[in-house]
Amino acid sequence: MERPKPDEIHSAVREFYARKAQAFEKECCGSGASCSCSMPNNYPAEELQTLPEDLADVTLGCGNPISGIEIRPGETVVDLGSGGGLDCLLAAQKVGAGGRVIGVDMTPEMIGKARANAARIGAANVEFRQGQIEAIPLADGEADVVVSNCVINLSPDKPAVFREMFRVLRSGGRVAVSDIVTRGPMSPSVAKSLESWAGCIAGALDVEEYRSGLLEAGFADVSVTTAGEGSCCGSSQPADGLPFSALIAARKPTP
Numbered sequence: 001m002e003r004p005k006p007d008e009i010h011s012a013v014r015e016f017y018a019r020k021a022q023a024f025e026k027e028c029c030g031s032g033a034s035c036s037c038s039m040p041n042n043y044p045a046e047e048l049q050t051l052p053e054d055l056a057d058v059t060l061g062c063g064n065p066i067s068g069i070e071i072r073p074g075e076t077v078v079d080l081g082s083g084g085g086l087d088c089l090l091a092a093q094k095v096g097a098g099g100r101v102i103g104v105d106m107t108p109e110m111i112g113k114a115r116a117n118a119a120r121i122g123a124a125n126v127e128f129r130q131g132q133i134e135a136i137p138l139a140d141g142e143a144d145v146v147v148s149n150c151v152i153n154l155s156p157d158k159p160a161v162f163r164e165m166f167r168v169l170r171s172g173g174r175v176a177v178s179d180i181v182t183r184g185p186m187s188p189s190v191a192k193s194l195e196s197w198a199g200c201i202a203g204a205l206d207v208e209e210y211r212s213g214l215l216e217a218g219f220a221d222v223s224v225t226t227a228g229e230g231s232c233c234g235s236s237q238p239a240d241g242l243p244f245s246a247l248i249a250a251r252k253p254t255p
């Protein structure tokens with residue numbers, strides 16, 4: 001069975017998230033073919049308290065990559081597939097005025113939404129760049145931390161994404177990603193459907209492929225753990241062939 005071509009996947013995903021940007025619907029992976037969830041309960045209430053209440057609703061992620069990692073004042077954080085910008089705005093509070101957060105997203109409607117959200121709260125240390133995560137619009141070694149929430153599974157070229165994450169990180173830089181993964185292969189009929197791809201299901205990598213992909217790109221200390229109860233998307237108890245939400249951590253080694 002023929003898999004959709006990379007350009008077809010990018011177009012389908014872009015169209016899907018352009019519609020999402022126009023109406024941030026409350027739905028989750030379990031409902032239909034979408035991994036797009038409005039699940040502010042992925043985030044500790046005290047973190048969200050610092051933002052206007054309705055901004056928390058812009059999450060379309062499947063976990064919370066920000067809480068799982070120490071982000072220090074002054075650091076540069078890049079968020080791959082930044083969507084409406086919630087993780088960027090949370091990271092911006094951690095890096096403070098001396099740090100920078102760069103959100104990258106290929107969907108112009110999402111970039112527009114994220115910029116409007118940042119402007120609304122006067123976040124001057126956040127910017128949003130339109131681009132693909134397979135060719136991240138950042139210089140070599142520019143970032144201290146790469147975060148991403150429910151995006152890498154959407155890429156038709158994950159090895160390119162892992163190579164780019166490695167390139168834009170400085171030595172010793174860290175990765176904290178929430179993503180949908182599987183244990184064992186997804187059925188070919190699901191993998192063929194563009195709708196399921198846009199909904200984060202068909203493109204999900206097997207846990208071991210995720211780990212080996214990051215190791216091949218050069219990362220060390222790679223871990224892939226179940227996001228657990230309360231996190232969005234798929235089952236909280238991983239079962240063969242079923243998608244579930246995971247937290248992925250890694251580090252770019254120092255020479």
Ligand SMILES: C[S@@+](CC[C@H](N)C(=O)[O-])C[C@H]1O[C@@H](n2cnc3c(N)ncnc32)[C@H](O)[C@@H]1O
Nearest residue numbers: 017059060061081082083105106107132133149
């Ligand atoms: C499921 S949403 C997650 C948005 C955000 N991370 C969050 O947690 O709310 C996926 C986002 O990734 C973007 N995206 C998907 N594939 C991409 C790619 N290959 N390059 C850049 N952005 C991509 C989409 O436009 C969309 O905004």
